[in-house]
Amino acid sequence: MTSSVEEFRIRAKEWLAANMPRLEDRDPSLDDPENDVASWSRTKELQKILWNGGFAGIAFPSAYGGLGLTPEHQHAFNRESQGYEMPLRINVPTLAICAATVLDMGSEQQKRDRIGGALRGDELMVQFLSEPRGGSDLAGVTTRAERDGDVWILNGAKIWSSGAYAADYGLCLVRTDWSVPKHAGLTMFLVPVHTPGITIRRIRQVNGSTEFCEEFFDDVMLPADSVVGEVNGGWAVASRQLYWERTSMGGGSPYVSGWGRGIPAAAARSLAGLARSVGRLDDVAVRELIGESRANHLVQSALVRRVTIGLTTGALPGPSASMTRLMHAETDWRDSDIRVDIAGSAAVTGATGEVGELSLNRQAGSLGGGSTEMARNVISERVLGMPREFAADRDVPFKDVKQGRA
Ligand SMILES: Cc1cc2nc3c(=O)[nH]c(=O)nc-3n(C[C@H](O)[C@H](O)[C@H](O)COP(=O)(O)OP(=O)(O)OC[C@H]3O[C@@H](n4cnc5c(N)ncnc54)[C@H](O)[C@@H]3O)c2cc1C
Structure with missing residues (x-):
C-alpha cells in the first residue's frame, strides 16, 4: 500500500480508468424515480467493483475492511473519480452516517460485520430515527423495546426512512426506560430490516419518488447483541450519529467516496x-x-x-x-x-x-x-453559548411527560 497522497492519487487514476464505467455510458433509466430498485442494485454492483479493486473504505480502518488511510487520500480519490459512475447512493446514510457511527460506538463484532458488509457492497443501512409524532424532538421517541429473557421485543413506528425497503440493517433509536428523563432512557439497536414483525410501506412523493418509507414494528424479536453501545446509553450513540449526519450533509465526511x-x-x-x-x-x-x-x-x-x-x-x-x-x-x-x-x-x-x-x-x-x-x-x-430554549419535559420522568394530548 502506497502511503503518500500523490502516489495514491496516481494509482487511483490508473485504476479508475481501467475499471470504473464512464459516467456518460450510465443507463439513464437509473435516474427514473420509478426505477429505484434497479438503481440500488447498480449501487451494490459498483461498490463491489471498488472493493475488488482495493479502493473501498479508504479512510475506514483496515481491521474492518477499509484501507486505513487519511481523509486526504479519500479526497484525492474523489477528485480523480469525476467522470466515472460511482456508487454514490451507498455514501449516505450507509457509509458516512451508519457505518461511521458503528465504528465509533459499536461492538467489535458489529464493526466487523456491518462495516465489512457495507464496504463489500453486500449490505445497505438505513436510519430509523424520525417518528410520526415528529423528528426534531429525537429524544422524545416512543418506539419501545422491552427485555424478555435473552431477547428484546420491539414495538412502535418510524417514518421518513430513506431507502428502508432496499436496506439490510437499520440503526433504530427506541425507549427502553420510561421512568427516567427522556435522554436517559434510550437505547440504539441494529435491526435487520427484513425480519418478522416489520412492515415497510413506501410513501409516494409529489415527484413520483417512493424513496421514503414508514415502518411498523410489531413484537419484533431482537437478540441482546443488537444493542449498539450501552442499554439506556442510546443518546450518546444518537448524538454521534447526528454528528456524522451533519458532517455528511455539510460535505465534510471523510467516508464519502466519489464526487457527488x-x-x-x-x-x-x-x-x-x-x-x-x-x-x-x-x-x-x-x-x-x-x-x-x-x-x-x-x-x-x-x-x-x-x-x-x-x-x-x-x-x-x-x-x-x-x-x-x-x-x-x-x-x-x-x-x-x-x-x-x-x-x-x-x-x-x-x-x-x-x-x-x-x-x-x-x-x-x-x-x-x-x-x-x-x-x-x-x-x-x-x-455560541447562548441560553438553552425552554423545555417543559427536561428532568421529568418520560412516563409523566404529556404525549399528544392537551
Ligand atoms: C430528504 C430527507 C431524508 C430523510 N431521511 C430520513 C431518514 O433516513 N431517517 C429518518 O429517521 N428520518 C429522515 N428524514 C426525516 C427528517 O429527519 C425530519 O423530517 C426532520 O428531523 C424534521 O422532523 P419532522 O419532519 O417530523 O418535523 P417536526 O419535527 O414536526 O418539525 C416541524 C417544523 O417545526 C420546526 N421545529 C420543531 N422543533 C423546533 C424547535 N425546538 N425549535 C425551532 N423549530 C422547531 C422544525 O424545524 C420544522 O420546520 C428525512 C427527511 C428528508 C426531507
Whole structure:
C-alpha cells in the first residue's frame, strides 16, 4: 500500500480508468424515480467493483475492511473519480452516517460485520430515527423495546426512512426506560430490516419518488447483541450519529467516496448551460444570479474546509458540524430558486421541464439530516453559548411527560 497522497492519487487514476464505467455510458433509466430498485442494485454492483479493486473504505480502518488511510487520500480519490459512475447512493446514510457511527460506538463484532458488509457492497443501512409524532424532538421517541429473557421485543413506528425497503440493517433509536428523563432512557439497536414483525410501506412523493418509507414494528424479536453501545446509553450513540449526519450533509465526511456534490464551479457551469439553453446568457440579471451561486459554493467549500480542520484539531466543538449542514441547505435551496428564475416559464416545459420538477424537492435539504431550525438552535446554544430554549419535559420522568394530548 502506497502511503503518500500523490502516489495514491496516481494509482487511483490508473485504476479508475481501467475499471470504473464512464459516467456518460450510465443507463439513464437509473435516474427514473420509478426505477429505484434497479438503481440500488447498480449501487451494490459498483461498490463491489471498488472493493475488488482495493479502493473501498479508504479512510475506514483496515481491521474492518477499509484501507486505513487519511481523509486526504479519500479526497484525492474523489477528485480523480469525476467522470466515472460511482456508487454514490451507498455514501449516505450507509457509509458516512451508519457505518461511521458503528465504528465509533459499536461492538467489535458489529464493526466487523456491518462495516465489512457495507464496504463489500453486500449490505445497505438505513436510519430509523424520525417518528410520526415528529423528528426534531429525537429524544422524545416512543418506539419501545422491552427485555424478555435473552431477547428484546420491539414495538412502535418510524417514518421518513430513506431507502428502508432496499436496506439490510437499520440503526433504530427506541425507549427502553420510561421512568427516567427522556435522554436517559434510550437505547440504539441494529435491526435487520427484513425480519418478522416489520412492515415497510413506501410513501409516494409529489415527484413520483417512493424513496421514503414508514415502518411498523410489531413484537419484533431482537437478540441482546443488537444493542449498539450501552442499554439506556442510546443518546450518546444518537448524538454521534447526528454528528456524522451533519458532517455528511455539510460535505465534510471523510467516508464519502466519489464526487457527488461536484466542484464549486460545477453548479455555476450548469446554471450557465441552462441560461444558454433558454437564450438568457447575455442577460445581466441572469449573470448576476450565476455569480451569486458561484459565490455561495465558494463560501460553502471554504466553510467546510475550515470547520473540518477545526473539528479535527479540536479547535471547534462537535456541534459546529451544524454550520456546514446549514450552509449546505441554504446553498441548495438558493440554487433551486436561481434555476427557476433563469428558466422562467421554461422551468415547466420542454427540455428544461426538469427544473420545475427538481424545484418540488426544494425543501429536502432543509429537513433531511435534521431541520435547519434545529441546526440554528444547536449553533446558538452549543457553539455560541447562548441560553438553552425552554423545555417543559427536561428532568421529568418520560412516563409523566404529556404525549399528544392537551
Ligand atoms: C430528504 C430527507 C431524508 C430523510 N431521511 C430520513 C431518514 O433516513 N431517517 C429518518 O429517521 N428520518 C429522515 N428524514 C426525516 C427528517 O429527519 C425530519 O423530517 C426532520 O428531523 C424534521 O422532523 P419532522 O419532519 O417530523 O418535523 P417536526 O419535527 O414536526 O418539525 C416541524 C417544523 O417545526 C420546526 N421545529 C420543531 N422543533 C423546533 C424547535 N425546538 N425549535 C425551532 N423549530 C422547531 C422544525 O424545524 C420544522 O420546520 C428525512 C427527511 C428528508 C426531507
